[in-house]
Amino acid sequence: MPAPRTSDPSALFEAARGGDRVALARLLSLVERGGDPSRTVAGLAFKTPGDTYSVGITGAPGAGKSTLTDQLITIGREQGVDGAGKVAVLAVDPSSPFSGGAILGDRVRMQSHALDDGVFIRSMATRGHMGGLSVAVPDAVRVLSAVGMPLVLVETVGVGQQEVEVAAATDTTIVVVNPGWGDAIQANKAGLLEIADLFVINKADRPGTAQTRRDLELMLDLTELGAYRPPIVETVASKGEGIEALWTAVGEHRAHQIEHGTLDRMRRRRLELEFHQIVAARVGERIDAMADTDHFADINSAMVAGDIDPYQAADRLLAEVLRDRPGS
Amino acid sequence: MPAPRTSDPSALFEAARGGDRVALARLLSLVERGGDPSRTVAGLAFKTPGDTYSVGITGAPGAGKSTLTDQLITIGREQGVDGAGKVAVLAVDPSSPFSGGAILGDRVRMQSHALDDGVFIRSMATRGHMGGLSVAVPDAVRVLSAVGMPLVLVETVGVGQQEVEVAAATDTTIVVVNPGWGDAIQANKAGLLEIADLFVINKADRPGTAQTRRDLELMLDLTELGAYRPPIVETVASKGEGIEALWTAVGEHRAHQIEHGTLDRMRRRRLELEFHQIVAARVGERIDAMADTDHFADINSAMVAGDIDPYQAADRLLAEVLRDRPGS
Numbered sequence: 067m068p069a070p071r072t073s074d075p076s077a078l079f080e081a082a083r084g085g086d087r088v089a090l091a092r093l094l095s096l097v098e099r100g101g102d103p104s105r106t107v108a109g110l111a112f113k114t115p116g117d118t119y120s121v122g123i124t125g126a127p128g129a130g131k132s133t134l135t136d137q138l139i140t141i142g143r144e145q146g147v148d149g150a151g152k153v154a155v156l157a158v159d160p161s162s163p164f165s166g167g168a169i170l171g172d173r174v175r176m177q178s179h180a181l182d183d184g185v186f187i188r189s190m191a192t193r194g195h196m197g198g199l200s201v202a203v204p205d206a207v208r209v210l211s212a213v214g215m216p217l218v219l220v221e222t223v224g225v226g227q228q229e230v231e232v233a234a235a236t237d238t239t240i241v242v243v244n245p246g247w248g249d250a251i252q253a254n255k256a257g258l259l260e261i262a263d264l265f266v267i268n269k270a271d272r273p274g275t276a277q278t279r280r281d282l283e284l285m286l287d288l289t290e291l292g293a294y295r296p297p298i299v300e301t302v303a304s305k306g307e308g309i310e311a312l313w314t315a316v317g318e319h320r321a322h323q324i325e326h327g328t329l330d331r332m333r334r335r336r337l338e339l340e341f342h343q344i345v346a347a348r349v350g351e352r353i354d355a356m357a358d359t360d361h362f363a364d365i366n367s368a369m370v371a372g373d374i375d376p377y378q379a380a381d382r383l384l385a386e387v388l389r390d391r392p393g394s
Numbered sequence: 395m396p397a398p399r400t401s402d403p404s405a406l407f408e409a410a411r412g413g414d415r416v417a418l419a420r421l422l423s424l425v426e427r428g429g430d431p432s433r434t435v436a437g438l439a440f441k442t443p444g445d446t447y448s449v450g451i452t453g454a455p456g457a458g459k460s461t462l463t464d465q466l467i468t469i470g471r472e473q474g475v476d477g478a479g480k481v482a483v484l485a486v487d488p489s490s491p492f493s494g495g496a497i498l499g500d501r502v503r504m505q506s507h508a509l510d511d512g513v514f515i516r517s518m519a520t521r522g523h524m525g526g527l528s529v530a531v532p533d534a535v536r537v538l539s540a541v542g543m544p545l546v547l548v549e550t551v552g553v554g555q556q557e558v559e560v561a562a563a564t565d566t567t568i569v570v571v572n573p574g575w576g577d578a579i580q581a582n583k584a585g586l587l588e589i590a591d592l593f594v595i596n597k598a599d600r601p602g603t604a605q606t607r608r609d610l611e612l613m614l615d616l617t618e619l620g621a622y623r624p625p626i627v628e629t630v631a632s633k634g635e636g637i638e639a640l641w642t643a644v645g646e647h648r649a650h651q652i653e654h655g656t657l658d659r660m661r662r663r664r665l666e667l668e669f670h671q672i673v674a675a676r677v678g679e680r681i682d683a684m685a686d687t688d689h690f691a692d693i694n695s696a697m698v699a700g701d702i703d704p705y706q707a708a709d710r711l712l713a714e715v716l717r718d719r720p721g722s
Binding site: 372378379 | 443711
């Protein structure tokens with residue numbers, strides 16, 4: 067069935083649920099672009115939850131994230147989640163103007179799966195979307211879930227805070243490091259521990275692998291962990307080595323979460339976070355809209371003249387915009 | 395004079411204005427940490443504007459930003475802005491958990507200026523600050539201005555969107571590329587053109603320099619530019635080559651802006667942007683505070699139960715929080 071010649075979200079949504087990949091791609095474009103159509107798509111997907119497991123892959127440039135993702139596609143296709151072997155990938159582009167070369171390379175690399183009907187790869191860059199990646203990516207995952215994708219891999223190209231958060235907003239988050247990154251791990255341990263469900267030492271055929279493992283183990287030893295201790299898996303993604311072990315570790319994390327009830331709890335928390343972010347973005351839009359008003363211009367003039375500082379200007383404006391609730 | 399044993403912003407501010415570097419460092423720590431003391435410091439600095447020129451240095455990891463900054467410190471000390479040769483550097487840390495090694499290296503490198511009283515180097519990482527780097531860095535620049543620093547260099551370590559924006563929020567923004575980055579330049583031209591006042595091809599003793607220059611020139615040729623065309627300067631920062639030419643180009647950009655009145659206009663615009671960002675951050679705080687209320691809990695429950703999607707939840711909450719102005 068060809069994709070309906072329409073940009074109507076509901077028609078596209080029905081077609082995508084029927085297996086139409088072009089319609090699915092168009093839906094994700096709508097999500098990416100933001101605005102009212104995006105909201106409609108998000109609403110439809112929210113009302114039609116599927117049974118999807120999401121895996122985030124993050125790490126510094128050059129760590130081998132794309133090659134790992136490529137291998138996870140292959141093993142995901144073979145072994146599937148609960149036996150269902152379709153795989154969707156969201157490759158999240160940095161909003162920074164400094165990583166184009168890498169992205170182009172990644173896109174080309176993943177083309178090895180381009181002819182596989184069971185694989186759906188999509189890059190997302192969301193400068194235009196209200197709330198940015200933090201809002202668009204969860205919406206996109208929900209769309210992929212609604213159309214029946216059992217596994218969604220979210221790979222981030224950049225390492226800006228928002229992109230890392232996006233990769234971390236998945237059921238299992240894989241942090242990829244390389245041998246010799248001891249100093250970087252040490253310097254960033256708080257951030258890494260916050261997001262990692264699973265560490266991968268990729269390029270583990272290189273010198274320094276044992277030391278990097280010791281650095282990670284020590285970091286974990288010194289941390290107050292819950293019932294789950296993030297495992298450390300060694301891979302050589304370029305040769306396909308360690309991918310089975312990685313896939314098993316992802317499955318074990320999933321099983322642990324289901325057993326302890328944390329999967330649902332974490333998903334609820336992420337939903338609440340989304341809610342916060344949408345509210346914040348919506349308020350931002352409202353403020354932008356106010357920029358045309360006389361009141362805003364008056365405050366701005368006072369600030370530019372040096373009579374009030376930007377914080378005082380903000381206070382004045384907010385006294386106008388916010389409805390103070392009784393007692394607050 | 396020793397720094398006052400106090401965390402009182404006004405006392406620290408007076409001491410820093412008297413030349414006390416320890417007091418200055420403490421002031422910047424207050425700015426970094428955010429909250430009420432930060433506001434007080436920002437307010438004091440705003441009321442005491444100095445005559446400071448700010449230069450941002452941004453580019454992908456490995457481009458040689460720190461080495462260039464190091465060289466700009468040296469030439470800034472020698473030649474100064476309007477003859478005044480003090481230099482302050484804000485090295486903006488990524489909020490991402492993935493660049494610690496690089497940062498540590500940078501810190502060590504810049505220590506060559508550590509014993510020079512006319513150089514003040516400070517790294518900023520601002521996870522805690524309401525509004526993040528976009529609010530904290532302009533405040534810090536203003537503090538450095540208030541204590542009499544004629545030149546402030548803002549170097550960003552990471553390339554997340556926020557960090558790039560911070561580097562771009564300076565009087566002259568230098569974008570550093572390397573030979574062979576043609577594809578990356580091509581892929582990111584819109585973002586680069588938006589922020590660059592000046593391009594540096596660093597490591598210009600390597601093959602591909604001429605081609606990279608042609609790529610940049612072509613990009614500029616195809617762009618609707620105003621009266622100012624960003625120049626392209628070739629440097630080998632590690633050998634100090636091209637630094638004079640870079641310094642001259644910065645001075646020419648400054649002169650052009652003063653002549654055409656754009657310096658004041660751009661500064662006003664940046665101040666307005668800060669105002670927007672503070673308002674948005676303040677609203678974010680308000681929303682967080684609301685998370686404890688029954689009303690918020692009710693909306694959240696309806697969303698978690700799947701009755702309303704996150705966008706509908708946001709609409710409901712905002713109807714409560716925002717005071718709708720007549721006619722809007």
